[in-house]
Amino acid sequence: MTNDELGNLLQRLIAGWENEVVEFKRAGADFDTDRIGRYFSALANEANLRSANGGWLVFGVDDSTREVVGTSYRPEHERLHGLKGQMSNGTQPSVTFREIHELEHDGGRVVLMEIPPAPRGLPISWNGHYYGRAGESLTALGVDKLDAIRQQTIAKDWTAVAVPGATLAHLDPAAVARARLGFTGRHAARIPAAEIGEWSDEVFLAKARLTRNGQLTRAAVLLLGAAESTHLLSPHPAEMTWKLVGEQEAYEHFHPPFLLSATALAARIRNVQMRLMPPNELIYREIGKYNERSILEALYNCIAHQDYSARSRVIVIEYVDRLEFISVGEFFDGSPDDYALREATPREYRNPFLVEAMTELNLIDHMGYGIHRMVQDQMLRFLPLPDYDLTSRPNEVKLTMPGAVIDQAYSQLLMVRTDLPLEDVLALDRVQKRLPISAKTAQRLRKDKLIEGRGRSVRVSAAVAAATDAKADYIRDRANDDYVARLVLDFIDEFDAATRADIDSLLWDKVGDVLTSDARTAKISNLLAKLKRAGKIRNAGSRAHSSWVRAE
Numbered sequence: 001m002t003n004d005e006l007g008n009l010l011q012r013l014i015a016g017w018e019n020e021v022v023e024f025k026r027a028g029a030d031f032d033t034d035r036i037g038r039y040f041s042a043l044a045n046e047a048n049l050r051s052a053n054g055g056w057l058v059f060g061v062d063d064s065t066r067e068v069v070g071t072s073y074r075p076e077h078e079r080l081h082g083l084k085g086q087m088s089n090g091t092q093p094s095v096t097f098r099e100i101h102e103l104e105h106d107g108g109r110v111v112l113m114e115i116p117p118a119p120r121g122l123p124i125s126w127n128g129h130y131y132g133r134a135g136e137s138l139t140a141l142g143v144d145k146l147d148a149i150r151q152q153t154i155a156k157d158w159t160a161v162a163v164p165g166a167t168l169a170h171l172d173p174a175a176v177a178r179a180r181l182g183f184t185g186r187h188a189a190r191i192p193a194a195e196i197g198e199w200s201d202e203v204f205l206a207k208a209r210l211t212r213n214g215q216l217t218r219a220a221v222l223l224l225g226a227a228e229s230t231h232l233l234s235p236h237p238a239e240m241t242w243k244l245v246g247e248q249e250a251y252e253h254f255h256p257p258f259l260l261s262a263t264a265l266a267a268r269i270r271n272v273q274m275r276l277m278p279p280n281e282l283i284y285r286e287i288g289k290y291n292e293r294s295i296l297e298a299l300y301n302c303i304a305h306q307d308y309s310a311r312s313r314v315i316v317i318e319y320v321d322r323l324e325f326i327s328v329g330e331f332f333d334g335s336p337d338d339y340a341l342r343e344a345t346p347r348e349y350r351n352p353f354l355v356e357a358m359t360e361l362n363l364i365d366h367m368g369y370g371i372h373r374m375v376q377d378q379m380l381r382f383l384p385l386p387d388y389d390l391t392s393r394p395n396e397v398k399l400t401m402p403g404a405v406i407d408q409a410y411s412q413l414l415m416v417r418t419d420l421p422l423e424d425v426l427a428l429d430r431v432q433k434r435l436p437i438s439a440k441t442a443q444r445l446r447k448d449k450l451i452e453g454r455g456r457s458v459r460v461s462a463a464v465a466a467a468t469d470a471k472a473d474y475i476r477d478r479a480n481d482d483y484v485a486r487l488v489l490d491f492i493d494e495f496d497a498a499t500r501a502d503i504d505s506l507l508w509d510k511v512g513d514v515l516t517s518d519a520r521t522a523k524i525s526n527l528l529a530k531l532k533r534a535g536k537i538r539n540a541g542s543r544a545h546s547s548w549v550r551a552e
Contacts, residue, residue, distance in 0.1 A: 006103040010110060013056055014066055020046040020133040027059035027111070029072045034127070036083070037090045040115055042131035042138055044095065044124040047117035048149055054098060054117055060110035070108015080111070089189075092125045093359050121157070121352035123149040128190050158309045159222065160353035162215035163232050168201055170221065170229040175257035176201060179224060182259075182361035183208050209357045219354040222303070223361070225256040239313040240299070242268050246320045253313075259361070262299045269295060269318055274404075276382060276411065289403040290323065291377040294386075297370045298399055300363050302327040304355050310395065321404035327397050330390065374401070375422070382411040385429040407432035409460040413450070424450065432460050484510050485531060488548075492537065497549045499541075503528070 001009065013022055023039050025031065036057065043055025060071035074080040081100055088096040095116060103110040118124040123146055125131075132141035183204070184193045196204070205211045210220040221232055230238050240258070242265050244250040252268060254261040273286050302314040307329030317324040329350055349355045358364045371386070378385050384402040392398055405411050410432040414425070427441045431451055442458065445451045452461045484507050491498050491506055498506075504524060511523045528548065531537045541547030 001101060003104055006101055006110075006112065007105065010058070010061075010068075010103060010105070010112065013058060013112075014061065017066065020135075021050060021052045021055040022058070023056070023136075024058045024061040024063040024066075026062055026069055027071045027073045029074075031059065031073050033083070033086055036113075037087060037126035038129075038131045038138060040087055040091065040095075040097075041124045041126040041129070042133050042141070043115045044118045045130065045141055045145065045149065046133050047115065048120070048123075049145060052117060055115040057113040057115060058110065059113075060103075060105070060108055068105050068107030068110060070105070071111055072109075073111060075109070083113075090127050092128070093119070093122055093356065095124055118149060119349065119352070121150060121152045121349070122356055128187075157351055157353050158236075158307075159217065159219040159351040160212065161218050162212050163218055163221055166216040166221060166229075166232055168216075170216070170226055170232060171201075171224045172226040172257045172260070175224040175259045176204075178259055179208060179361050180204060182363065186360060186362040208360045209353070217353065218308070219351070219357050222256055222308075222354065223259045223357065227255050227257075230255050233308075236308050236311050237313050238308075240265055240302075240316065241313055242316045242318065244270075244318045258303050259363070262296060262303065265316060266292065266295045266299060269316075269323065271295075276405075276415075287381045290401060291374075291381065294374045294377045294401060295323070297364075297374055298323075298325045298386075298401060300358065301325075301370055301399075304358050304364055305329060305350055305397075307350060307395070321402065323401040323403065325399040325401070328395060329397065330395055375426075378402070379414060379422075379425055382414040384410070384432065385426065387433075407460055413460060417450075420450075424448075428460055431458055481527065481530075485527060488527070488531065489536065489550075492548060492550055497540065497547045499548075500546045503548065 014024075016022065021043055023043065039057050043057060047053070047055045059073050060068060062069050074083070080102070083100065084096040088094050095118075098114040098116045101112040101114065103112060123130050123141065130141035130146055132139055132145050180196065184191075184196050187196070199207065202211075202214070205216070205220060206214070210217060210224070218233060221229060222238055225232065225238075238256050238258075240254040240261065242252050242254070252265075254265045269290065271288050271290050271292065274289055275286055299314075299316070302325055306312075306314055306327045310328045312328040315324075315326040317326070355364070364370060374386050378401075383404070384406050386402070387400040389398040389400065410428055413428065414420070420428075423441075424445065427437050427445060428450060430437050431445075437445075442451065450461055451458055453459050487506055487510070488498065488503060491502065495502075504521075507524055507527075508520060511520050511527075528537070532539070532551075535551050537548050538551045539546050540549045
């Protein structure tokens with residue numbers, strides 16, 4: 001927002017004064033971050049309960065006189081916005097400010113922190129405690145309010161339903177042990193590992209949000225249930241299928257506990273090594289065909305967001321050049337591109353109970369960062385970006401993860417231009433896949449010489465990569481010249497002198513295997529002349545019968 005728009009916003013907030021979703025503070029230079037976290041939790045929870053678009057924590061306004069007094073809180077831009085990371089680390093589920101605005105007001109600098117409402121069904125805690133408001137006062141979130149938020153989606157959340165007759169005996173002990181490790185890692189900064197180790201399984205499962213009123217839920221059976229206990233979920237199939245397509249064909253079905261079987265399925269994927277030659281390096285770079293973290297991220301997302309009431313399975317299809325992850329249920333909140341750019345935070349989930357439990361076990365986060373991470377992983381490996389297809393079949397999401405280069409120019413451009421913003425990389429990825437981009441985006445990319453061609457012939461420009469290829473060739477040639485010069489000097493040091501025939505025999509296959517005989521002869525002559533000019537060798541013989549020795 002512009003400064004004028006922020007000024008108008010501040011006037012509206014002051015006119016409404018403090019309520020459950022707005023808080024004003026004078027805020028000095030050292031305002032306690034823990035207090036900010038408590039207000040964040042309170043305002044997010046209250047915004048949820050009041051169906052508000054969000055909450056506001058405003059620094060630089062006297063909370064008794066309603067006057068703008070200015071604030072010196074974190075005047076440095078990077079330090080101020082570093083608060084976003086601190087909120088994300090301390091909140092559960094992990095959430096942060098929608099934005100932090102700075103207003104230059106006649107009364108002084110004002111900081112307006114925009115807080116998103118807690119997602120439906122998921123109250124926000126700060127360092128393990130839930131906060132709310134009672135008028136203008138900060139308080140613990142009452143049990144009535146806590147239940148009101150949690151009950152928002154339970155009625156339609158298939159995973160939140162308690163399973164009649166299910167007991168601890170129906171769970172896989174190895175899965176429970178692995179779940180404890182994930183929970184301990186998630187809460188390492190808040191709860192000592194020794195304390196978690198002392199909890200009974202009943203207490204642990206309650207803390208991990210896998211039980212309701214002491215009863216195991218469908219979420220618990222999906223994640224931790226023993227393989228022979230899947231009948232508890234009948235007639236809903238709890239199954240993931242891996243299918244290999246191509247010259248070789250195979251398939252395998254995987255059942256609960258999904259906490260363990262997701263890793264087993266990922267291990268079936270043939271993640272061979274690929275060799276790419278960056279244009280500005282001298283050696284090949286070896287990368288896995290797929291990023292292992294991205295594979296698990298995709299699988300966990302399928303598990304978390306599958307519409308289990310549709311009685312369908314998660315399918316993973318492995319082709320020669322790509323993976324496809326197919327789950328049932330429309331993309332629930334927003335569009336994939338919003339999450340790729342890290343511009344969106346999900347406000348609703350199809351399976352909030354399961355999502356919260358998987359977050360507690362350190363499998364996923366609530367912020368929608370999974371898609372962003374997969375995009376980043378592909379960028380860093382110079383490969384095409386993941387694609388989401390929401391239209392091929394109704395009520396289905398298909399994620400395609402490429403495992404091969406599509407356009408060499410695109411991959412080399414990523415190797416060269418590591419400074420490209422994510423928006424440009426997303427657009428270039430669409431160009432290499434022959435997908436449309438907006439006229440405004442095309443104009444910007446063409447101005448920056450990142451694309452070339454017109455109409456249907458638009459393609460990723462190879463100009464930058466080609467220029468860097470030339471630089472790389474120069475570097476390789478220079479390195480080779482240094483190497484062969486060293487060979488000549490070593491030969492002379494060993495045998496005191498070298499004839500031209502000796503040198504030709506020594507260097508003939510080392511000065512360039514794509515050069516003609518005349519070109520090799522000329523290159524060796526140039527090398528000897530260069531060493532002579534450098535004062536390292538001299539010709540002790542004649543022009544026709546040379547005898548090269550050390551000049552010293």
